[in-house]
Amino acid sequence: MTFRLYDSARRATVDFTPLVEGQVSIYCCGPTVQSAPHLGHVRKEVNFDVLRRWLEASGYAVTLVSNITDIDDKILIKADEAKRPWWAHAFLFEGVFNTAAASLGVRPPSYAPRATGHIPEMLELVAELIEAGHAYPAEDGTGDVYFDVASWASYGELSGQKADDMEPSEDAEARGKRDPRDFALWKGTKPGEPATASWNSPWGPGRPGWHLECSAMAGKYLGDSFDIHGGGLDLRFPHHENELAQSRAAGRGFASYWMHNAWVTMKGEKMSKSLGNTADVAGAVATYGGRAVRLYLAGPHYRSMIELSPEALEEAAAQLARIDSFLVRAKKELDAAGQADTAAGTPAESKHRDAFAAAMDDDLATPVALATIFGRVREGNQALASGDLAALKATLDDVVWMLDIFGLNPWAPEWADAQASASDDLTGVVDALVRTLLDERAAARAAKDWGRADAIRDSLASAGLKITDTPDGARWSLDRS
Structure with a gap:
């Protein structure tokens, strides 16, 4: 069966065809490391980890790139408040983020490039855009460089908006802009900013704009064209829209498909540090366990909103306890008979595996796939009660294999330290x-x-x-x- 995904650019579910047969390239916008992550931040990590696992189980070789934004206005502000150098602040919270992801069983990406390590690639992209007539240096001597939105007729194609209806860009001050909608590619150094947060450029000392960073790093590691661009729904506009515009305007094919996961909400509002309605990852893991928190994030469909509450996390923990109870009892019974083997492996062909695969191939329909797991666990409990060891072994193999796709297999290496x-x-x-x-x-x-x-x-x-x-x-x- 062909993997189908909902492509945000086409606003439709389509058959996925990779650029290179047997290989899948994915770029995901990673964290801006200004402070500790909340559950809304790491939902993307869990959802795309499940996608990666499923594509690999389907026979693809997957390259997943997830960047680190380690230079940004917010980082400079937070570092100043904390009385530490901005680079030390970013490094500290990069480690905090990686620890949080690992506590949820998320495997490290193939590459995790930092923005500050790719300034030459960013300067090259800006120069290409200026030469192509799609960008311009500010004429006021600030050193800013802007993307000329009016020069790119396709601007708005990802989010489905018309450029004439858009609000002014808020990623930089209006100084030197020809059009309020134009967004910053390069930001000239401002008075009072640390000297270490500035790099030389043909347009004057400064630092890259957020949108520019991702386009340059995606091109560095995945080439001018790659398969899937992922990230949270809140990034679709303006961040992903701007990435797409500047990359295509420079003559790069960029992403073939766009996948966006929905928000984690509290009382109906998007989880946000600015609103104060956040839930710390470390706190949730300490209370409910990393696998239960992962199940809470991976169980619902990735495009559906998730409401955060103690009751929701408790329900995820209770669901996991039912699964684990079966795993422990089945392994004990089969161990006694010398038949247990908890390696994930590929189970024998079965209607249960087919049902699970059909759900995952349908735009990662994880609720349906999870229901398949619970149905198989019920059958395993019946096999335990009847003493049917052959049925029990087949059931355990299926359940462990399916749990491995979800990243919930308790015997998998990523949970050993946990x-x-x-x-x-x-x-x-x-x-x-x-x-x-x-x-x-x-x-x-x-x-x-x-x-x-x-x-x-x-x-x-x-x-x-x-x-x-x-x-x-x-x-x-x-x-x-």
Whole structure:
């Protein structure tokens, strides 16, 4: 079956045909590393990680580029507020972002270029646009260079807007612009900005505009034309519209398809730092676990809005617990019979795999694919109840394979560190709980309530714990006998 996707440029679901047979090239706009990410920021990381996994499972070799915007007005402002150099601030929060993505099982991109490492490519693109008559240096001596929107008749084709109906661009001051809609390609250095945030150019010292950065980096790593450009819906205009215009105006084919994931909302509003309605990734992972948060983000269709609430995250955690309960019991049963194998692998042909594949080939219909997983888990529970080991093995193979596509396979390498960390955290939780019971036992012994004391000891023993009374109090350990 052919993979079909909703192309934002065509505003229709179309058959996907890669530029090079057997290979897929994807460019995703990455983070502007000004502060810690919220769940709205990392939804794109999870959604496109699922896309990448599915395309690879379908036999494609995938190259995924996701850039780092490490120079920007907001970064300069945030760094100044934090009393640290802008480059140190950007590096700090790049690490925070990468840690957040890894905590959700997101695999690193093929390349993660930083904007500051690609100034020559950006200057080259600006020069091409000026020579082609689609850009101009400001005549006021500021060093700004602008894209001439009126010179590009196709401007607005991605978002479906008409240039005459557009508001003025807000990415730079109006100084030196011929038209309020024109957007900055190069920003001349302003008084008070750090000297380190400036590079030499034929038009004067300055730094690149946001839109220019992505076009230059996409071309550097994927060539003039590539398959899919992805990102959040909020980037479609003006960021992606401007990327498309400047790239095509320079004679580059740029992206064949555009995919945009929808927002994570709180009380109906887009999650935004400016609105204050954010949910910290680290906090959500600490409370619900990385796999549950990933399921919350990957389960709904990538083009549908997701409302954030404790109830929604709790439901995702409960769904995952039902899946994990089956995995643990099935593996234990098959281990005892010498048949367990948790490698994802490709399962035997089955109607369940076909149903899952059909859903994923239909513009990543993850809700339907997830329903297939839950249906298979129910059948696996029935196989457990009946003792049908052959059916149980086939079911486990299917479920693990499908979970691997979602990035939720608990035995996959990307969760190894998370599981070790969770295990360490769990030791502390268990110790606190056992200590509470041991304190109750000590109080019962002091009151000569031997029945209560023995009952607590027996309950801990039945849980696999060994209790040893010492002059300094009771101690517990795992009973390995």
